[in-house]
Amino acid sequence: MTQGDDPVLETRELSLHYGPVRALAEVDLRVPGRRITAVIGPSGCGKTTLLRCFNRMNDAYPKVRVSGRVFVEGVDVTTSEVDLESLRKRVGMVFQKSNPFPMSIRRNVTFGPRMSGVRDPARLAEIAEHSLRLADLWAEVSHRLDESALDLSGGQQQRLCIARALANEPDILLLDEPASSLDPISTAKIEDTLVRLKERYTIVIVTHNLQQAARVADFTAFLMAGRLVEFGATARMFTNPREKLSEDYITGRFG
């Protein structure tokens, strides 16, 4: 850890099996707060799986076995006493494939707060505007908040999902390839958004785009076949990787 303060997200000897398939093997990772951490690695190496450990979304799958510990802000979240709903409100997630609900843009954005019992329309409108502004979508949708979210473009849908996660006012934001299906302009918009957000949020972003990782991430974790190969400051890792595997991957020799 470069800073002295405690990590916001931490895994200790985290292993995860999907039935017989091992997706994560003894991952020890310490993600610092109010920074952007990129997770990179070849397809199928376990990036999504790792991300889903932080908000316990792997619970939804049958036959998943987890061993090791996962700490969120110092609290072990692998135990059964954890209140999943409040954990997931603190740890927002944007999925690899954007998944707006089949309802209006407004109702999409306010979904989380509504589920937590916010009823006041004025308050909800405020939350909607604030979150959409944060996700840099407000200007495009402010005049059509009551139209179906399914009518938005792919990039707009992805930013809507980011806004929806932000509306819960989480401390931590997990983004699974948020720019994978976007054009350079939308990608740049999302990257700007993330950089602005890191003042207040701890962000973990999975990406296949190494330039993107280099542009936005303060730290980078390199995962391969379920193992954490290397973790460190992005600048150092991209210029001077310690592991041979990392160097091969970064220089594009495989993956």
Place this chain on the structure above:
Amino acid sequence: MPDSEPRVLPRPPLLAHGGAGVLTTALATLLVLLMLAVLLWVVAANAAVWFWPAPVWELELADGSRVVGEIVRREPARDGGLGPLLLKVGNRELGGDDHLAVDEAAIIVRRRPQDAVAIERSVGGEALGRFLSCRSLEGEAVPPGDDQALAAALAAAAAERRALRRERARHARVRRPLTEAEHAFERLRRSSAADAHDLADAERAAATLREQLRPRLETLEAAIRERERRLAGAAVILDTGAVSLEVGMATVERLTWSNRLGPLQRALHAAGSALRFLFSAPREANTEGGVFPALFGTVLMVLLMSVAVMPLGVLAAVYLHEYAGDGPLQWVADRAIHNLAGVPSIVFGMFGLAFFVYGVGGAVDRSLFADELPSPTFGTGGILWASLTLAVLTIPVVVVATREGLQAVPSSWREGARALGANRLQTLLQIVLPAALPGILTGLILAISRAAGEVAPLMLTGAVKLAPALPVDGEPPFLHLHRKFMHLSFHVYDVSMQSPNIEAAKPMAFASTLLLLVLVVVVNLTAILVRRRVRAAYRVLEG
């Protein structure tokens, strides 16, 4: 494919590339569509007889006699030649049979007299003949040709009949407390537990009431008798060819100058017939009048069934799909529900009879209606038991359709909701069920269509040929769930198979069939429209 000659080009693709298959399947489809068209045509054409006014013919026969009637059809002859004409002559009171076969060779003159009338009657079936004259309520004769006077006389008679009906109803209303007191006394007298003191009290109460009501009842009865007398004198006199027939105005429902109708009047007449058919009660052992009680019973039964089956079926489907895992127990539950769909409906009828009627109904009677016993209240077939039986019968349909609806909901929506901190119930109510609504509605449509067409289980659990009262009326508690009811499908079966007068019953049977068909189609179309509106919000499901 064996082929002796070598060829340069491959065979044409008709057979090689599944051309035969395409042809066969296309022909099969054509056949299916043809069958559908024939079905619709047969039902509609046969039903049209009921609504469309037929011309009335007067035939002079070789033996010098005359007959008046509507030509129904040509009967098949034994030797393959032209058979006799089947004539509907009505006027049942003259000879008993209202249809007559006339050998065509014996007809010397046939004409359609302008003064021919067809009279629909509340009793005795149709009266047919040439108009001779008419006697009004006041006993004055209305000569032929004076159409205005005739119309006035008919209208006056109709008004008189309405007034009579109102007064009879008022009489029944005034008498009701007395009738109830008499019933209470009867019950006491029959029950072994009652002591002599109570019995005397009850008898005295009835007697007091009788004395109290006597003056009012007597006035009403006198008024009723006077109207009955006036109506009995009024009549339309017809020439039936053989005799002149007096048709009492007390029974005239509608008088039609069959041969004077223009196209527009015909259409109006048909529309009037359709309305009467829909909104009036059956007469003459269900072969005449309308089907209102059957229509009402069908709709109410289907409603009650939907109220019972939808929550149950949807909840079961939600449990099986959203909560239950893949254990052997779930597998058994799943298979059981699927197999339930294949069980013959009479089995459900027997189940309903044994479980609902005798079991539950018997228990209800013993605990809540003990003083009515031995005559059963809920311990006999009734609309509630029939509805519940059909609810059990349609559960698999609803469960299977709902599950399919649930399966069509993308898991990414469920995950998205859970990741935003929604709990399972919130996810279910806010995301999953709304998105599964098309499937749920499909289940409802299928259940309704099935329930509207079932006959066998209904016969065992409460559908009857003729119900004395509708299950809903102005008497508290307004909805009488224990009452027997009429049902369109059962009505069709009854009219077509159990009727003593087949010729007279046939159009009624087909008209009811057409109504059943229209009912099911309307339900389906409505549901399809609703489903489309719901789907518009979930376009993702379509792709």
